[in-house]
Amino acid sequence: MHFVTFLFSWFIFEIPCSASTASTLVNVTVDDQFGDAYTHSQISYTPIEAWSAAPDCSHCPSPSTLSTAKARYHTWHESYFSSDSASGTIRPGTPRYASFQFIGNAVYVACIVPPSNNITNQMKFFIDGIEVGSLYPMFATSTEWQYDVVVYQNTSMSMASHQLLISSGGEDGPDAIILLDFIMYSTNDIDSTTDGVSLNGSPPGTKGVPLTPVIGATVGGIALIMVCGLFFFLRRRKRGSRPxxxxxxxxxxxxxxxxxxxxxxxxxxxxxxxxxxxxxxxxxxxxxxxxxxxxxxxxxxxxQQGTRSVDLAPLDMSEELSxxxxxxxxTESRRVHTPPPPPRRYIVTNK
Incomplete structure (x- = not known):
């Protein structure tokens, strides 16, 4: 009985707490082209004419080796910055910006890094208008394109609404290129089964596990164990009470x-x-x-065997019991009733 009570108490109090804790924080992927998988918000690019979407990358070094299959959702947004007006870039000397607003307490920025060291990834990162990080300059260290490279992360924010701003290039700065792949932020109180939403702690480039099936399987398994335990307990109790x-x-x-x-x-x-x-x-x-x-x-x-030959009237039960x-x-011996002696005859004579 104590075992069944323990299982019931644990099921009532522990499972809801575990489910609540497990569903507190999840990571939401914001694709450069498709936007937020949960709120469907989009990333804003300025100046809009200076950005191009995959598979275009006219200023990329070795564009033939750039693979859309290795990019997240096979997309990216590219912008090339140059302060030289003769470079042929759109609006030379104007920094490129990408901004996104979200509710969460952590954010990650993932880019595709080119293989050539003749061009840099020069970026600055702002949270709510305050510069919180920079990447200047960053030359490629590999001869091949690198995908899902986290160029910035911040996990010390409060759970609130935040504005993320990414800038590439600067006035009188060197030429720079940015290939933004996706942004990921951590938040709570959302449905983790939405495509693009993963468990908190899943790094960029990995696919999260849906939370609802996991919780459902756990609760179902514990309920099955409780039913089996209650069945065996009642069966044993019924068997023990049978004389x-x-x-x-x-x-x-x-x-x-x-x-x-x-x-x-x-x-x-x-x-x-x-x-x-x-x-x-x-x-x-x-x-x-x-x-x-x-x-x-x-x-x-x-x-009766001892007196069978004697013609006597049967005694009543009260006399026998007495x-x-x-x-x-x-004495332990049995007393046998003997018949009375026959009457004697006396002859009287007068002499």
Missing amino acids: VTILSDSPWWRRLRSPLNGQSSKTQILPNTPGLMRAVDPHPERAQNDCRTQSILVWQQNT SYYENATT
Whole structure:
């Protein structure tokens, strides 16, 4: 009973707490082209004409080796900055901006890094109008394109509404290129089964596990264990309360049907007493009466055999019982009634 109570209490209090804790924080992916997977908000790009979407990348080094299949959702947004008006870039000398507003307490920015060291990734990051990080300059260290590279992360924010601003290039600065792949932020109280929403702690580039099926399977498994435990407990309790009846080890004449009640003597074993299998007669006074009655019957049979040849009137039961108890207190032998002597005849003669 205590075990079932413990399981029920744990199921009532622990499971809701665990589910609430597990669903507190999740990561939401904001794609550069498709936007927020949960709120459907979009990233703002300025100046809009200076940005191009995948698969375009006219200013990318080795554009033929750039693969859309390796980018998140096969998309990116690219912008090339140059302060030289003769470079052919759109609005030379104007920094490129990408901004996004979200509610959360952590944010990550992932980009695609080009392989050439002739161009840099020059970026600055602002949260709510305050510069919180920079990447200047960053030359490529690999001869191949690098995907899902986290160029900025902030996990020390309060849970509130925040504005993220990313800038690339600066006045009189070196040429710079940015290929924004996606933004990810951590928030709570949302449906984690939405595509693009993953468990908190899943790094960029990994697919999160939906939370609802996990909680459902856990609660269902615990409920099944509780039902099985309750079933076995009730079954054991019902089996333990059933009395066990066996034939008595008493002498054979006690097992004869009693002439008084017409029932055979049986012995009841007390349940739930292993090691103390003590035979208990359910009706001790009845067994005592049976014993006395049987003794009377045996005594009566012996008496009738001793007086069978004598033509006597049968004695009534009261006389027999009185004679039996009188004889039982004096001696163990049975007293046999002898017939009275025949009457004597006397002849009187006168002399």
